[in-house]
Amino acid sequence: MTEKLLPPQKKNPQLRQMVPTLPPQMRSRAALGLTSAAARGVFSLQHCEACGTVQYPPRDACCTCLSVDLAWRETARDGTVIAETRIHASPDPYYRERLPWRSGLVRLAAGPTVLCHLHGDVGRGDTIRMDLKLDKAGQGVMIALPQERSPDMEDDPQLRELTAHPKHRRVLITDIRSPATGPLIEALLKAGASHIFVGESESWRRGSDHAAIAALERVSVMPLDVSDPSSVKKLAAEIGGKTDILINTARHVRPGGVLGSDTVFAREEFEINALGLMRLAQAFGPGMASRTADGVNSAVAFVNLLSVHALSADPQYGAFSASQAAALSISQTLRAEFRASGLRVINVFAGPTDDEWHQPLPPPKVAPKVLSKSIVEALCEGLEDVYCGDVAKDLEERWRRDPKVLERELAGGA
Amino acid sequence: MKRQSYDGVVLTAPVSVPYVRYSQETAHWWIARALKQTLEVAGLSPRELDGFSVSSFTLFPDTPVGLTQHLGVSPRWLDSIPMGGASGVVALRRAARAVQVGDVDVVACIAGDANRIDSFRQLLSSFSRFAMDASYPYGSGGPNASFALIADAYMAEYGVTREDFGRIAVAQRANALNYPNAMMKSPLTLEQYLSARPISEPFGLFDCVMPCAGAEGFLVMREEEAQKRGLAYARISATIERHNAFPEDPVQLRGGWAMDIDELYGMAGCGPEAIDLLQTYDDYPVISMMQFEDLGFCAKGEGARFVREHDLTITGDFPHNTSGGQLSAGQAGAAGGYLGLVEAIRQVTGQAGGTQVAKARTAMVSGFGMINYDRGLCSSATILTGEGA
Numbered sequence: 001m002t003e004k005l006l007p008p009q010k011k012n013p014q015l016r017q018m019v020p021t022l023p024p025q026m027r028s029r030a031a032l033g034l035t036s037a038a039a040r041g042v043f044s045l046q047h048c049e050a051c052g053t054v055q056y057p058p059r060d061a062c063c064t065c066l067s068v069d070l071a072w073r074e075t076a077r078d079g080t081v082i083a084e085t086r087i088h089a090s091p092d093p094y095y096r097e098r099l100p101w102r103s104g105l106v107r108l109a110a111g112p113t114v115l116c117h118l119h120g121d122v123g124r125g126d127t128i129r130m131d132l133k134l135d136k137a138g139q140g141v142m143i144a145l146p147q148e149r150s151p152d153m154e155d156d157p158q159l160r161e162l163t164a165h166p167k168h169r170r171v172l173i174t175d176i177r178s179p180a181t182g183p184l185i186e187a188l189l190k191a192g193a194s195h196i197f198v199g200e201s202e203s204w205r206r207g208s209d210h211a212a213i214a215a216l217e218r219v220s221v222m223p224l225d226v227s228d229p230s231s232v233k234k235l236a237a238e239i240g241g242k243t244d245i246l247i248n249t250a251r252h253v254r255p256g257g258v259l260g261s262d263t264v265f266a267r268e269e270f271e272i273n274a275l276g277l278m279r280l281a282q283a284f285g286p287g288m289a290s291r292t293a294d295g296v297n298s299a300v301a302f303v304n305l306l307s308v309h310a311l312s313a314d315p316q317y318g319a320f321s322a323s324q325a326a327a328l329s330i331s332q333t334l335r336a337e338f339r340a341s342g343l344r345v346i347n348v349f350a351g352p353t354d355d356e357w358h359q360p361l362p363p364p365k366v367a368p369k370v371l372s373k374s375i376v377e378a379l380c381e382g383l384e385d386v387y388c389g390d391v392a393k394d395l396e397e398r399w400r401r402d403p404k405v406l407e408r409e410l411a412g413g414a
Numbered sequence: 415m416k417r418q419s420y421d422g423v424v425l426t427a428p429v430s431v432p433y434v435r436y437s438q439e440t441a442h443w444w445i446a447r448a449l450k451q452t453l454e455v456a457g458l459s460p461r462e463l464d465g466f467s468v469s470s471f472t473l474f475p476d477t478p479v480g481l482t483q484h485l486g487v488s489p490r491w492l493d494s495i496p497m498g499g500a501s502g503v504v505a506l507r508r509a510a511r512a513v514q515v516g517d518v519d520v521v522a523c524i525a526g527d528a529n530r531i532d533s534f535r536q537l538l539s540s541f542s543r544f545a546m547d548a549s550y551p552y553g554s555g556g557p558n559a560s561f562a563l564i565a566d567a568y569m570a571e572y573g574v575t576r577e578d579f580g581r582i583a584v585a586q587r588a589n590a591l592n593y594p595n596a597m598m599k600s601p602l603t604l605e606q607y608l609s610a611r612p613i614s615e616p617f618g619l620f621d622c623v624m625p626c627a628g629a630e631g632f633l634v635m636r637e638e639e640a641q642k643r644g645l646a647y648a649r650i651s652a653t654i655e656r657h658n659a660f661p662e663d664p665v666q667l668r669g670g671w672a673m674d675i676d677e678l679y680g681m682a683g684c685g686p687e688a689i690d691l692l693q694t695y696d697d698y699p700v701i702s703m704m705q706f707e708d709l710g711f712c713a714k715g716e717g718a719r720f721v722r723e724h725d726l727t728i729t730g731d732f733p734h735n736t737s738g739g740q741l742s743a744g745q746a747g748a749a750g751g752y753l754g755l756v757e758a759i760r761q762v763t764g765q766a767g768g769t770q771v772a773k774a775r776t777a778m779v780s781g782f783g784m785i786n787y788d789r790g791l792c793s794s795a796t797i798l799t800g801e802g803a
Contacts, residue, residue: 024539024551057548057787063661083570084667085555085562091535092554096520099610101553105563105788107664115549115563117790124570141551235722 002120005155007168007194008296014155018293020341021094025137032059033072034140039133039384044072045110056112079108081144084124094136097293102158106130106144116142120156133162133382134305136342138335154380164301164344165380168190170243174199174280176228177207179355180305183220184372191376194297197239199224199250201231202243214398226250226276227268236283241291246284247303247375250276253357266319274326277304281334289341301379303346304331305371308349309394311399312406316360335384346378351391364390417681423510424637424647426797427455428759432595433628433744436531441472442484444746448629449485452522456633456643462721465491465521465634467509469501469748471526471537491518498783499695500631500655500792501525501751507653507794509634519635527747528631534625544787555614555699558622560785562614565666565700569616571715576616578718579699582734583620583741585726586696590738592728592768597624597744620741621698628746630756642704646763651776651797652681653751658791669701669782670793671708679710686710689797690774691761692732693754695782696739701790705780709795718732728771736761736769755779761802775802 011017027035030046046055050067052073061068061110063303090096102118104130109115114130118401122128128144142160146153153166166188173181175196176383185196196219200210203223222239236243252272252364254265281302288299307314310328313321329346335345352358354365366389374388387396398406429451431444445468453460466489476484477493493508495501502525509521538556540546553559568574587602602620610618623726638645654677656670671678677686686709695706703717711732712720724732737743737757740750758777760766766774779795 024546028543028547043711057544062653078524083563083567085559085566085617086612087553087559087562088614089558090554091532091538091556092550095554101555103552103555103559103563105567105665113664113788115552115560117552124566135551137551139551171679173661 001150002152002156004152005160005167006027007054009297017291018097018295020289020292020340021097022137022340023094023135024092025139027139029382030060033058034125034132035134035138036140038071038134038140039379042074042384043077043130045075045112045131046070047073047075054110054112055414056114075110076108078147079106079114079128079130079144081105081118081124081126081128082113083365084118098161104144114142116144117158119143119145119153119159121146121150121153126131133316134344134384135162138339148288151176156322164245164346165191166245166376166379168194168296169300170195170197170242170297171245171247172197172199172239172243172284174224174246174248175250176200176209176213176384179353179368180371180375181249182209182213183369184247184249184375185213185216187372187376191380194218195220195224197243199226199235201225227271232279232283236287241285242282243284243288244297244299245301245303245388246280246377248277248289249305251305253317253320255357255360256319257315257316262301263317266322269320270326273323277330281330283340285334285343289343292342299343301346301369302334302338302349303375303378305348305375306347306349308351308395310349311395312403312410315411318396342380344384346384346386348375348378348386348388349396350388350391351395366391417677419681420510420514420650420653422637423514423634424441424640424649425506425632425634425759426640426645426647427452427633428765429455429631430595430756431526433597433626433746435597435624435626436529437627438530439528439627440801441470441526441528442476442481444528444627444629445470445481445524446485447510447519448524448526448631449522449711452524452631452633456520456645458520460485460487463487463489463516463522465489465512466523466673467493467495467511467523467551469495469497469505469525470527470749471498471747472533495526497751497792498748499697499751499790500781500783500794501748502540502755503653503779503781503794503796504655504747504792506634506650506755506796507655510650513634513636519639521634522631524629524631525748525752527627527749529625529627529747542784542786548787549668557690557785558617559614561698561700562617564666564789565616568667568700568704569666572718574703574718577604578721579621579703580604581721582696582699582702582726583607585730586735586739587742588727589736589769590742593743594768596738596742597626598738598742608768615738617684617698618709623740623745623750626744626746628744628749630746630749630752632756646765646801648798648800650758650764651684651799652678653794653796654678655792655794659793666789667704669704669708669790671705671795675706675708675710678795678797682775688776689778690733690776691736691758691771692734693737693758693777693779694739695751695754695780696735696741697745697750697782699741701782702735702739709778709780728769733771733774736766736771751781751783758798762798762802764801764803766803770803772803774801
């Protein structure tokens, strides 16, 4: 059974802080199919379209019939551990600091033998559930997990390296006024977050939620206006060194297309939704990136809430969609810039949320509670792209199938 | 169709350039030294080099083509054997056929590798595409971890213990003490083997080879050519090679020899009882034990009993890896795939010096190479004969 992870000791400033290093990062193009699946939390392997062979490691041709018609398909996760080892010596700097490390061979029911990380609760002879997760290098890797959930299994040190679990970590939620913030605080505390900072802009006009949130234990409300550079810098100076997870809930939404709208509203949307993200990343990013190997409460994730219309515009929210596309683009650059540190950038895409600015739209809409659940799940599972709710999932599928068809359908009000 | 014999073709002029743990010198330097030595034994000048077969992991960005200009040689026959531990036997197979049909008169077969500080890590991380994609990211234990998994499955399947593997390592160390070029110079006891620090369980330190720099080489020529030059030589009774055998096996509990062993003995016209000494590819003792089984010295799963019942030292009833193998002599990259072959040529030609086995007339050498993902892909073997000591 996994040993329960204890809260971290107070850090001794005289001891060396572990510097961020990454596990091996190089992959072939074919192997990035694993990364793509892991980022979304699905378990996919290469299937031959001609003969049905399931193969691993990823190849450029079928190892049974030589067809090059290969597709990534969701695959059964069950298998049996047929060999295990505990590695005590490695020339790789990342693993040297984390030895001993367990790996094993698993014979998947789907066919191939997989060399994988082993969760502490599984060993030779066990039937397991294989999972694909992103490692600190941002690449998809296999880990064999117990078939049944065991208590505290997420505390396993090898599994925890592959997730952004909130347990014992300190979280900053940037906007107290987001409808998602309340349920998010509740879900994070339940998942074991040690402290939650909540940003509040214009604190002279407090919202109705203020008192309830400010009264919570392990929660502090802090002044933060993401459209104001000095406000962001000031808060980063105060809590940047103890922000392990940053969840950006700040956003500005106004309905309307492009032709008929005042650019003042558009400017406001870009200020908060796109440039606000940049300001937060500039102020908090470097500090977080330097603490990604810093023990139990190391920095792990930078989370953005995006509209799924970042992928393809909703003409009824033209400027807002544009600001979301800009934010998505910024998040991709941040991923590249944080890559060397292992800090994960998570995008949670949602359809219209159930709030005052989406009133004209028909249901289904995303309830704040559902959104908060998706965010915490993304952290616990270590995902990179999450589509929350039916509208976002539907839109993502259509976007994958054909972005042009989707564009036409959205233009027609579909 | 039955394969033709290698009648009329011989192996001669075995050379070993003493290994060094870390060296600033390049693969080109090591290969040049082995080539010079082996040519000198035969009284040939570099200009006279007719055929050249090269195995090396560390020539990059060069290939053997660049090496010809680098070394100023103009061979009419050039080969590159990138098969790691199977390279020696495979090089001799290719060269022997070319000499036999007259495409070339004399082939120098050379393996050599550099080992600078940190070059082993760089080699591991880009060893193969599957290693890069699917084994190195999982703890970066390198071949130690990959073969530890094979050993774990093998021990569980056949009830083998670490003591059984230890017997192989201890006997090889005893042999190495008689081989002046061996990197390991002090005796090893079974207790030391068992209590060594763990490397990748079930492996401890003495299950693993020490990477180093070095080179090995020999010449392939017609028998009358060797006689004309007054060289002692070994004949080739039979050879086999195989790649990616048994891909359906979930984990490697047998190597490609198991597919081809009957053909090897059939071609040689003998059985395992005729073998006076055996040189296996010993990147790990478990792989040597697997070879005892797959080469027909005992049944599958009987390897542990076989090592308990036999003395594997030079003076024992089953002389094995007489120069200490890679476990005690060191692993000089691709030269590790030549170590046993070069030693076997010395043995059957009576030139082995301190490691000479009495009445060594028939030797078997097996090669094994290239852990591409989860298993070694190349296997090879040969039976050599000579006049002995």
